[in-house]
Amino acid sequence: MPDSLEKTRTPTVFVVDDDEDILRMTTFVLEKLGYAVQAENSAERALRTLASGRFKPCLILLDLMMPNMGGAEFREKIRAIPGAAEVPIIVLSGDSELTTKVAVMNVVGFVQKPISVENLSALVAKYCRAAG
Amino acid sequence: MSPPEEVRHAMDTDIADIVANRAVYEYSPMATSFIGIEGRFIRVNPAFERFVGRSESELRGLHFSEITFPDDIQPSQNAFLEMFGNGRSSLVFEKRYLRPDGTAVWGLVNVAAIRGPTGEFVGACAMIFDITEQRASRERQANLLSLLEATIEATDEGILVIDEAGKITTSNRRFAELWQVPGELIAARDDQALLRYVMSGLVHPEQFMSRIRFVYANPATITSDLLEFKDGRIFMRSSRPQKIGEKVTGIVWSFRDITVQKKIEAERAAAFHRSEILVDASRALAESLDYATTIRTIAEVIVPQIGDWSAIGITDEGGGMRLVSFKVMPDDPKMVERVLNTILDPAAPEGLPRVIRSGKAILYSEVTEKALCVEGEEWPIVGTRDPQTLAGVRKLGLCSFMIVPLVIRGKVIGAMSIASARGPRRYDARDLEFAEELGRRIAVALDSATLYRDALKTIQVREDFLSVASHELRTPLSPLRMQLEMAQIFLKNVPADFSQRADLVEVIGGAGQQMGRLLKLVDNLLDVSRITAGRLKLRSEWLDLGSLAREVVIRFEPELKRAGCAVTLKLEDKVIGLWDPARLEQVLVNFLSNAAKFGAGRPVEVRLETRAGEAYLSVSDRGIGIDPADQARIFERFERASTSGAFQGFGLGLYICREIVVAHAGKIGVEQAPEGGAIFTVRLPLRNRKS
Numbered sequence: 001m002p003d004s005l006e007k008t009r010t011p012t013v014f015v016v017d018d019d020e021d022i023l024r025m026t027t028f029v030l031e032k033l034g035y036a037v038q039a040e041n042s043a044e045r046a047l048r049t050l051a052s053g054r055f056k057p058c059l060i061l062l063d064l065m066m067p068n069m070g071g072a073e074f075r076e077k078i079r080a081i082p083g084a085a086e087v088p089i090i091v092l093s094g095d096s097e098l099t100t101k102v103a104v105m106n107v108v109g110f111v112q113k114p115i116s117v118e119n120l121s122a123l124v125a126k127y128c129r130a131a132g
Numbered sequence: 133m134s135p136p137e138e139v140r141h142a143m144d145t146d147i148a149d150i151v152a153n154r155a156v157y158e159y160s161p162m163a164t165s166f167i168g169i170e171g172r173f174i175r176v177n178p179a180f181e182r183f184v185g186r187s188e189s190e191l192r193g194l195h196f197s198e199i200t201f202p203d204d205i206q207p208s209q210n211a212f213l214e215m216f217g218n219g220r221s222s223l224v225f226e227k228r229y230l231r232p233d234g235t236a237v238w239g240l241v242n243v244a245a246i247r248g249p250t251g252e253f254v255g256a257c258a259m260i261f262d263i264t265e266q267r268a269s270r271e272r273q274a275n276l277l278s279l280l281e282a283t284i285e286a287t288d289e290g291i292l293v294i295d296e297a298g299k300i301t302t303s304n305r306r307f308a309e310l311w312q313v314p315g316e317l318i319a320a321r322d323d324q325a326l327l328r329y330v331m332s333g334l335v336h337p338e339q340f341m342s343r344i345r346f347v348y349a350n351p352a353t354i355t356s357d358l359l360e361f362k363d364g365r366i367f368m369r370s371s372r373p374q375k376i377g378e379k380v381t382g383i384v385w386s387f388r389d390i391t392v393q394k395k396i397e398a399e400r401a402a403a404f405h406r407s408e409i410l411v412d413a414s415r416a417l418a419e420s421l422d423y424a425t426t427i428r429t430i431a432e433v434i435v436p437q438i439g440d441w442s443a444i445g446i447t448d449e450g451g452g453m454r455l456v457s458f459k460v461m462p463d464d465p466k467m468v469e470r471v472l473n474t475i476l477d478p479a480a481p482e483g484l485p486r487v488i489r490s491g492k493a494i495l496y497s498e499v500t501e502k503a504l505c506v507e508g509e510e511w512p513i514v515g516t517r518d519p520q521t522l523a524g525v526r527k528l529g530l531c532s533f534m535i536v537p538l539v540i541r542g543k544v545i546g547a548m549s550i551a552s553a554r555g556p557r558r559y560d561a562r563d564l565e566f567a568e569e570l571g572r573r574i575a576v577a578l579d580s581a582t583l584y585r586d587a588l589k590t591i592q593v594r595e596d597f598l599s600v601a602s603h604e605l606r607t608p609l610s611p612l613r614m615q616l617e618m619a620q621i622f623l624k625n626v627p628a629d630f631s632q633r634a635d636l637v638e639v640i641g642g643a644g645q646q647m648g649r650l651l652k653l654v655d656n657l658l659d660v661s662r663i664t665a666g667r668l669k670l671r672s673e674w675l676d677l678g679s680l681a682r683e684v685v686i687r688f689e690p691e692l693k694r695a696g697c698a699v700t701l702k703l704e705d706k707v708i709g710l711w712d713p714a715r716l717e718q719v720l721v722n723f724l725s726n727a728a729k730f731g732a733g734r735p736v737e738v739r740l741e742t743r744a745g746e747a748y749l750s751v752s753d754r755g756i757g758i759d760p761a762d763q764a765r766i767f768e769r770f771e772r773a774s775t776s777g778a779f780q781g782f783g784l785g786l787y788i789c790r791e792i793v794v795a796h797a798g799k800i801g802v803e804q805a806p807e808g809g810a811i812f813t814v815r816l817p818l819r820n821r822k823s
Contacts (some may be wrong), residue, residue, distance in 0.1 A: 025611035029618060065603075094606035114609035114651065117617035 011128045012036040014057035016046040016074065017092060018066040026061065026115065033121050034130030043069035047077055050084045057087055058128035061111075064093040064102070075105045088127050163239070163260040166246075169253060171195050171212055183239065183262055185231035201228030201236045208241075215245040216253050226263065238267040290387040293374060296351075298323045301374075301382055310367065310387050335360040347371045351380045358390075365391045399562075406566045409437050413570060417577035421584040426577050430548075431459035438567070440553035441528055445476055445484035446538070446546030446578070453478045453485055456546075460528060467524050474521045483515010487535045487547040493571075495564045496533040504530065514549070529553035536567045538575035545575055591664075598661035605654045609647065616644050656784040660769065663791045670712040670795055677747050677816075678703040678740050680713055684720045685738055692736060695728035697753070703740040707747045709818050711796055719789045719800075723751035723812045726785070731755030731809055746798075747816045754809040763802050789814075 013035045015026050020041060027037045038055065040046035043066050050057075064071035071091060078084045090109040091102045102110050109123050157164060163180035167173055173191040181187050184199055196212070197205045204227040214220040222244040228236040239260035246255040284291050290307030294300055300321040308318055311330050318326070327344065331337040340359060347355055356370035367387045374382035413433040420426055427444065434442040441460040445453050458471040478485050487494060496503065496513055503513045504522055511517065513533060514525055532552040537544045548571055552559065559567075619640045626633050662668045681703055692699050720738075727736045731753025739750045758766060767790040769783070786800075793800040798816035805811045 019607050019610070021608060021611040025614045029614050032618065092610075094603050094610075113606050114611075114613040117614050117621070120614075 011058035012038050012055050013059050013061060013124060013128055014046070014050075014087075015039040015061045016041075016043060016066075016071075017061070017063035018042060019063070022063075022092075022113075022115075026120070029117055029120065030124065033124070035124065035128055042066065043071070043074040043077075047074065047081070050078060050081050053083070056083055059124060060087055060089045061124075062089050062091055062107075064091055072105055075107070090123055090127075163262065165191075165196075165258050165260075166255055167196055167258070168255045169216075171197070171209075174255065180260070183237060183260065184229045185233065199230050201230055204228050211241075211243060212256070215243070215256055221245050226267075229260075237262060238264040288388065292326075292385045292387075293382050294323050294385070295382040296380070300326070307387065310389055333361050333363070335362055343369075347383060351383055359387075365389060366394045402562070406563075409433065410566075410569065410573070414573055417573060421581055423578070423581040423585050426581040427457045430574050430577070431457050433570075434548075434550055435459045436461040438563075438570075439550035439557075442548065442550045443471065443484065444538075444546060444548045444574075445488065447488060447544070451478065452476075453488055453546075455484075467528070470524060471521055474516050474518050476516070480511060480515045482511040482513050484535060484547040484549060485515050487537050488544055491537045491539060491544045493536040493564055493568050494534065495559060495561065497558055497560060499530050499533050503533075531555045532558045534559045534564050534567050536564070536571040538571050538578065540572075540575040540579040545578060547571075548574065595661055595665050598657055599665070602654050602658035602661060605650075605657075609651055609654065612647055613651075616640065616647055620644065656788060659788045659791075660784055663788065668791060668795055670715060672710045672712050674708060675711055675713050677707045677709065677711070677716070677749065678705060680716060681720060681738060681740055681749065684717050685724070688721060688724045692724065692728050695731075696733040697728055697731060697736045700735065700737045701739075702737065704742060707740055707742055707818070709747060709816060711816065712792075715792045715795075719792055719814060720749070720751070722785045722789050726810075726812065727751055727753035727755070734809070742818065743815075745818055747818055748813065749816070750811050750813040752805050752809060752811040754805070754807060757804050757808055758802050758810045760804065766802065767800060 013030050017023050018041055023039045027039050030037045062071045089107040091107050092111050094113040157177050161179055163183040165176040165180050172195050176188050176191050200208050208227055211223045224242050226240055228238055240263045241258050241260050243256050243258040248254045284304045290310040291304045292307050293302040334340050352373050354372045359367040359369050368390045369387055371383055371385050373380045374384050416429045444457040445455050447453050453476040455472050458468050506517050530551050535549045538546040734754035737752045741748050767786050769787045790800045793814050796816050801813045803811050
């Protein structure tokens, strides 16, 4: 039963970004900070992963600009996935001017790239409990 | 003793006769002379004396030829001989007498022979009427008549005089010439027959007739108008009454051929019209650099002023040709669409393709039905064999046509056709010349529009590149930043006694600084691309500028300390406005980092006060200062005051600051500090437009 599984595990941060370096480094930092991390390099794959129901993330870190399906479209799509719609989302973007666009996505935060460790850890700590 | 009754009676009668005759002779106003058998004067009366200006005593014994005008001596002598030799009893003739002052007087001489009892000639008696006055007036009249005749013939006007009865009184040769009237028709003197003849050559005979009726009904009026002939000639017609006193006795018609003047006038008007169109066209074409607008403007200049429809074809880079404009009056969107969709065959031997290939204009002054036919190998002059388009052109009409190349810098970039659909306009060489000139101007305008469009495209490409580049640059900076920050975290766990700890601190710290610089450069690039694209948006909020300045300075203090700059704050309280805090922070940070860079080791002062409704923020340093010559330049893109290699950067910082301040409706500036160094200032209206 997924629910029981979820409770037994460390809360997972779900990172979605098409840039492999960012994925790897974000995962590294978050893991060092004591979080479980699940990473996907495309919005489509991330949707499938969420739809599979294998886990329920405590937070989604979402890149806006990705090929094929961007962050905004992904946000719309996950509203249809049971249990995923209410997961808090923090948008990652290089463009500070996109804040108005981000505002209508109904997300809890916005991190401007390049991501600073301090900023990231403070935001993630708000929504997820680190292990140990 | 008195004579018998009958004798006395006879004597009385004689005396009475003699007295009477003598009285008549003496007092008669008629000059009378008696000459003897030799032609010498015997007696003259006082009237004769007065007439010839000589007394009887002077005349007595003179031969009549001695006081006769030389030209008239012979005829006088002939008359004398007639009577002397041929038995003529009397003669009447005119002759001139010479007066002593040399003048001549004319006399009508009535001469009668005096004969003896046997009929022999013994002398002559001449009675002379003084006709000097009559002769003079007759001469004057003849003179006048000949003058009139000569004048009538000499004038360039055709003149015809009709009397009240409708008979031709006078006409000159020019009249017959102008109207090409046969002599016998003039000789017939019948105005109706003449009228019937001349009307056949006129464009508007009824109008002419009604005019003539008007003149006959109102003979005393002066009229004038123009007559158009079928052969293209134009006459100026006028009529005026012939009057004796107040009585109208006839009508004088005059006709002047003004075809040449009219043609010159028309040409002058056409030339003026063409120059006006050129001026209008140049003005209209200069108004826009937009390609589509330029094409539309061209079409509007041509139709309907020059033609009823017009098409423009241009070459494209691949060697193809396409129609970019088709305009027709009145507008017919369906037809326009069909024509614009017609494929231009670059190899077509006629129409736009022919002119584009050859670069030479073509003129079809008079278009025949055949010109639009598709027969065998022949091509219609419009350069397409598309049946639908041809049907459309036939429907529009085509009676005169010209195609001119559009040439710029010696290269044919296209061609333009101009058509007169149903007349009356017919193009000639001058129209073609004009269209070619128009073509040159249009080519310049199209070229400018193309260059401008290309320039815009290039700028857009550059802006896109800047935007993408700065975005792409930011992405790898993310992991780099995290790596460096993680390295700094890990560094804390490195034991203090680790031999290379100091080296690690140095290397990682340096890398962090370089990353910070890189990040700033990327931010600047992104800002510039936003500014040039007009996408710099302010997120304004009510804020206290003093608090903001204090926070920024505190955050920036470590850097100032590293540069050895002591910072002083002189901030007025409660300077509040509707501003974008992040952007103003950016400006202040830029000023402070410049102060730290160029005024290292010397004090820095940050001031804020209100002056005349403006917030006045300044950062002054004691550095090298900015040369007055450079003060305006440094706020431009890619400009730096210092060309020294020690101070690096793109020179974008101050440009971005200026744009931020301008977006706030404020002013940015720099001045030389009295103590040396630079003072950078920002003035912001306290009540921003948004408030």
